[in-house]
Amino acid sequence: MATEKDERNVLVLGTEEDVSVALAKYTADLSNKYCKKKGSFTVVLSGGTMIDTLRKLVEPPYTESVDWSKWHIFWVDERVVPLTSPDSNYKLACDGFLSKVPIPPGNVYAINDTLPPEGAADDYEDCLKKLVDSKVLGLSEASGFPKFDLMLLGMGPDGHVASLFPGHPLVHEDKRWVTFIKDSPKLPPERITFTFPVINSSSDIALVITGADLATAVNRALGDCPPSDLLPVQRVSPEGQLQWFLDKDAASKLHTTN
Numbered sequence: 001m002a003t004e005k006d007e008r009n010v011l012v013l014g015t016e017e018d019v020s021v022a023l024a025k026y027t028a029d030l031s032n033k034y035c036k037k038k039g040s041f042t043v044v045l046s047g048g049t050m051i052d053t054l055r056k057l058v059e060p061p062y063t064e065s066v067d068w069s070k071w072h073i074f075w076v077d078e079r080v081v082p083l084t085s086p087d088s089n090y091k092l093a094c095d096g097f098l099s100k101v102p103i104p105p106g107n108v109y110a111i112n113d114t115l116p117p118e119g120a121a122d123d124y125e126d127c128l129k130k131l132v133d134s135k136v137l138g139l140s141e142a143s144g145f146p147k148f149d150l151m152l153l154g155m156g157p158d159g160h161v162a163s164l165f166p167g168h169p170l171v172h173e174d175k176r177w178v179t180f181i182k183d184s185p186k187l188p189p190e191r192i193t194f195t196f197p198v199i200n201s202s203s204d205i206a207l208v209i210t211g212a213d214l215a216t217a218v219n220r221a222l223g224d225c226p227p228s229d230l231l232p233v234q235r236v237s238p239e240g241q242l243q244w245f246l247d248k249d250a251a252s253k254l255h256t257t258n
Helices: 016-038 089-096 117-133 212-221
Strands: 009-013 041-045 071-075 077-079 150-153 178-181 191-194 204-209 241-247
Touching (some): 009 016, 016 041, 016 150, 016 204, 016 241
Parallel strands (some): 041 150
Antiparallel strands (some): 178 191
């Protein structure tokens, strides 16, 4: 375990398999905590390799010990494609995770895939607002934005998180809960995404990063940068706890790991 001076908790594990094991325990422990505390657990998923890294969570002992009936599932970003498309984060999550655990279908909040990006973003934000009204979601007392229990984030080699890319104006969006992008530098180009005020209103965030191709961005992300040159991942700063999960490959360029 290496703790950086900005108080982010950085856990470096030997292999991606070790990360998967640790992530399952971490997520199950938080599920137990929040289900006991407030009777529900709101979880935000991302795309990329995240669903595969969650694979240990859909194995014993967690399949039986986790109270799946109290989970509510959201996406930090989504490609504006049909939900049946191989590019869909929803389909990725369904195939690798949601189909293997008994989360009530009504507790899974996918985008409306019949709408264009602007409409899909508006519709998803409206969905969140209705869930706030019905007390499924709370609001952060500090920010006034929706407060999720756990957000599971990955990172791209360019340091992007969600669909918030380096140098893109959306990095600075501070009014909307959900916005859209039509010119994503990573295909497909049309997406919706949570904004940083929503991301950073979370109670807990896990940044899960594995693989040597991400080592340069990890080293930069955990280093010192002037505010004008921050990677998007460096803007992740939740109200609660931020936990980094790295394998040795992703951490291989860090100067301080244990």
